[in-house]
Amino acid sequence: MESPSKVDDEQWLAYWILYSFITLLEMLAEPVLYWIPVWYPVKLLFVAWLALPQFKGASFIYDKVVREQLRKYRGRNRHADADHKVHILKAEADHGHVH
Structure with missing residues (x-):
């Protein structure tokens, strides 16, 4: 947080997002x-790979997987919102409630 570079902040944010996801999956699959x-040695190695700045694993996975899924989800939501607005406008027009 105090560093002048934003890159390490993004790395740690990606790490905590992924670590939380791993923890959730681990609870479900216990x-x-x-x-x-x-499992535990593999998890330890994976978490180390995510966290260590030499590897930047968290940033790699976030950029290649999480970011793409978020873009798809946002795109679907925007499309659904637009469809919903069109539906409401058509319904209002059909009932004579156009503003």
Whole structure:
């Protein structure tokens, strides 16, 4: 936060977003993960890869996966909002309530 560069702030924000997602998935999959003995070492290596500045794994995954999904989701919402507005305007016009 105090650094002059915004890049490391974005890296840490991406890290915490991904770490939260991993934690949520881990809670949901706990009964299955209990039977996978290598889960915790694999998770440790993955989290280290996400966090260490040499690798910038969190930024990589955010840029390649999360950002694309957010763009698709935003695009669908904008399209749905536009369709909804058109539907409302047509309904108002049909009922004589045009402003």
